[in-house]
Amino acid sequence: xxxxxxxxxxxxxxxxxxxxxxxxxxxxxxxxxxxxxxxxxxxxxxxxxxxxxxxxxxxxxxxxxxxxxxxxxxxxxxxxxxxxxxxxxxxxxxxxxxxxxxxxxxxxxxxxxxxxxxxxxxxxxxxxx
Amino acid sequence: xxxxxxxxxxxxxxxxxxxxxxxxxxxxxxxxxxxxxxxxxxxxxxxxxxxxxxxxxxxxxxxxxxxxxxxxxxxxxxxxxxxxxxxxxxxxxxxxxxxxxxxxxxxxxxxxxxxxxxxxxxxxxxxxx
DNA sequence: CACCCTATGTGCATGATGTCAATAAAGACG
DNA sequence: CGTCTTTATTGACATCATGCACATAGGGTG
Numbered sequence: 001x002x003x004x005x006x007x008x009x010x011x012x013x014x015x016x017x018x019x020x021x022x023x024x025x026x027x028x029x030x031x032x033x034x035x036x037x038x039x040x041x042x043x044x045x046x047x048x049x050x051x052x053x054x055x056x057x058x059x060x061x062x063x064x065x066x067x068x069x070x071x072x073x074x075x076x077x078x079x080x081x082x083x084x085x086x087x088x089x090x091x092x093x094x095x096x097x098x099x100x101x102x103x104x105x106x107x108x109x110x111x112x113x114x115x116x117x118x119x120x121x122x123x124x125x126x127x128x129x
Numbered sequence: 130x131x132x133x134x135x136x137x138x139x140x141x142x143x144x145x146x147x148x149x150x151x152x153x154x155x156x157x158x159x160x161x162x163x164x165x166x167x168x169x170x171x172x173x174x175x176x177x178x179x180x181x182x183x184x185x186x187x188x189x190x191x192x193x194x195x196x197x198x199x200x201x202x203x204x205x206x207x208x209x210x211x212x213x214x215x216x217x218x219x220x221x222x223x224x225x226x227x228x229x230x231x232x233x234x235x236x237x238x239x240x241x242x243x244x245x246x247x248x249x250x251x252x253x254x255x256x257x258x
Numbered sequence: 259c260a261c262c263c264t265a266t267g268t269g270c271a272t273g274a275t276g277t278c279a280a281t282a283a284a285g286a287c288g
Numbered sequence: 289c290g291t292c293t294t295t296a297t298t299g300a301c302a303t304c305a306t307g308c309a310c311a312t313a314g315g316g317t318g
Binding site (some may be wrong): 020021022027028031034035049050051101105107108109111112114115116117118119121122125 | 149150151156157160163164178179180230234236237238240241243244245246247248250251254
Binding site (some may be wrong): 059060 | 295296298
């Protein structure tokens with residue numbers, strides 16, 4: 001098998017691999033930020049609920065996306081120095097970010113329907129044999 | 130908005146954008162090849178049934194994937210010089226390719242379930258407000 | 259021949275993502 | 289104080305998927 005092939009259904013550490021969807025971390029982080037998670041490091045563990053196995057996402061990826069989203073205006077940040085340990089950059093979702101997340105949801109619905117259509121086409125073709 | 134952002138739900142020519150799923154063309158081509166389409170150029174129009182608007186997929190992408198899949202052993206090809214015009218490279222799916230497609234289907238099912246889970250998390254959080 | 263259409267292919271640029279290293283601050287401990 | 293560990297953040301580089309521009313070639317048509 002040529003290098004770089006994803007071995008669908010088998011590889012990728014056995015997880016269902018939400019990373020098959022491009023930029024999926026973006027809406028995940030937005031949704032978590034609307035909840036109670038607020039800073040980069042805390043988001044790492046919270047991602048588990050969306051199918052990301054622990055250790056599969058590097059922290060640097062989280063921070064990079066957060067900075068990009070702040071530049072885009074989807075989130076804003078302030079420093080929090082009240083707790084013990086290193087200061088945390090705390091993120092909140094802007095109104096624009098909420099709209100962006102809503103657009104993501106509508107797009108994901110469409111993507112899901114496309115997948116369903118493809119699976120139906122497969123089972124139909126297989127059943128006709 | 131920074132360049133390169135996908136504007137989910139709005140951009141991308143208004144189509145539902147199946148390309149949100151990485152390498153989605155691969156299973157599409159395999160499924161079409163199990164049907165009646167046989168050569169690269171003919172696959173271009175046949176892709177329409179999977180949500181690819183005409184003109185959204187460049188022909189070079191099709192040929193590149195076909196050659197990669199042949200190297201991987203998922204398809205095999207022969208030249209067809211019987212018709213008029215330039216010779217066609219005609220592809221057929223190998224048994225390994227059929228297995229690979231089946232793995233793709235199982236992976237797509239999992240991906241769809243992840244999307245559903247994410248959408249449910251969103252609507253739950255929105256409903257609680 | 260000039261031109262167009264079909265058909266296949268190559269090369270390069272860009273964007274998304276993964277990996278690894280570096281920086282920095284605060285507290286614990288000798 | 290010096291340094292070790294934990295938490296938090298950033299930067300630099302490599303790889304992969306994809307899009308775009310262009311090259312090649314056969315055959316029909318004026």
